[in-house]
Amino acid sequence: MTVTPRATIRDAKCILVVGATAGIGRALALAIHDLPSRPTVIAAGRRQERLDELAQTGDRVKTARVDLTSGRAALKQFVDEMLATYPDLDAVVLSSGIQHIFDFKQPEQKFDLDLFEDEYTTNYVATVTLIKFFLPHFLKLSEQGRPSFLMPITSGLGIVPGPWVPTYSATKAALHSLALSLNHQLKDTKVQVMEIMPPLTESELHDHQGMTPKLSKFWLPLDEFTEQTMAGLCRGDVQVCPGDTQDKWDKFEKGKIELMAVNRT
Template structure:
């Protein structure tokens, strides 16, 4: 299967930091010289990214908009960039919840985490698919790239909702892979282990986690090789170890 290295135009949703930013820059550096659209909430960071290369286009976008906002965003992007043939879904937030103290759980925060990490992605995939199925009918491959997590396989008890959202996205990715296997629309799921990022800064756990996490550069190099090959699941580090233990062979049993 051809990989993302042959794409003409790639949209990275959640590109203002961490994994999303690193992948956007790595894709921009591909020999095929694709246009890279970077989106996120922080305009200053988008402006900084847009200055890196002439083929980087910045579009401010909040995945927590309502359904009509998301649909309008997709319609605008596909109209402005008709060659769009890949979308990477990198937006994500993580919160600690202690269900031993249910009175302290902020359900607004919990539901925002659910929407950011899962519901908004399902909506966006639904809205992008008509464009990609049209490309498929024309014989052109396209790629939907959800970023789930190794925690979708083995959860961490302190972040139960985050792990549940990533497990849902992992399950969705496998089902979509099977549903779309007779089209030219390809699913590539990235399942990061603990990776260097800003994800944990608000939790105060970054100093401890930084002793164990995979460096962002190492992660990006590994993932880019999988994207260029067109691998269905890309599982660096401990994610790969847990995939071998608990997930191997599962996809073949999905009907």
């Protein structure tokens, strides 16, 4: 990438991974735990049995339960508890996400507003809420000369939408735009924004859709995604683009961060 922050994931001492009970989040939590810098990793998610399993994978893996649909007050309590228990926490990976297929040609049968609200809340509103609650702590670290890291996981579908998952694509586009703005607003601090933009990747995300057998012929294997993503995080890439997301970035996103630096409209 063309823009590199002042620190990399190797500099983090205590890393919270929200959405670590499956798929991308789980894989990144375990890969981060294995870094030579030996950080503490807090795996957070909704499914207690998955958290219990993760707690057995390493002596520096801690766990915490969180439900991103539980509301603002509960999320504030979660953040306060994390910072009280882990005052050295200096990085957050925001991996939680859900995805539903909606068909606007059949709005009464195939567009469920309850599912839409859950998707919008989980993928965007709760993620922004957590960022807001963690930022005062990270800015204090910055004042002390310490780097910290916000790592939202967006999607290649935030660049080129998948019309079969229109609201998922929209939430990821919104989060992608927010990550660009955060990167610009925080550029004079030591708070590093490192956006992870997966392509279609091996995951449980699609199981409830009944599309896993079809998609498994095309997706990026999880181990390849993890290897490419960790390489980007260790380089300090502002935008980490594994697989074919790199092609989309090259075509539609290249130069955007630089353009924002001079954009006043």
